[in-house]
Amino acid sequence: MKDSILLEKSDELAHLVYSLTRHFPKEELYGLTSQLRRAALSVPLNIVEGFARQGDRSFKQFLLISYGSLKETKYLLNFSFKEGWITKEDYKTMIALAEEVGKILWAVIVKVKEKINS
Template identity: 40%
Template sequence: MHKVENLKIWQKSIELTKAIYLLVSELPIDEKFGLTSQIKRCAISIPSNIAEGAGRNSQNEFKHFLSIANGSSYELQTQLILIIELNLINKDKVQPIIELCIEIQKMNYAFQQKL
């Protein structure tokens, strides 16, 4: 078992989730039950699955939850690209969050290989 608070990938995913919450507050109100809700769920899923995997009894279980977190990160990245493509928020505000998402994806892959 890993102490989740010490995992850099978990720390980065918490940072990502906080950035997402600030970003989606700028989305139009009519997106509250659309993109806003979906984006928040994806963002929360990333650190949550990392934490759940860290608390499991085997490395294989941990890898499984890291894989779920990675899927959520790609889903989130897609939704962030949609925000840009739909001109809902300026690309300059969204791009750094996409880059953080990609960094977490790379960390996740490397961590899975290490396990």
């Protein structure tokens, strides 16, 4: 059950990032805008790829990559907020969703690690 919620929430985050970055400065299209979009999209993409792999070790590796991409997304959202490209309200919404995704993702990682070690 956590797996489907994880995918749903990480997909929501990626879509919100895409929507939010449509209003970023045009000169950032190939810079920060692209990097933030790639990082946010990498979260659900690595979860999906992990589900498709055979074996818990491989699944765990893709979940860890996803977690790293989530951390990158959060940093870039913070950077964008400090640059004045996103409002405080949008920033709080995005970070809250990213935190929720992070908690669920970490719980799944722990579950997979326990399965590997048992």
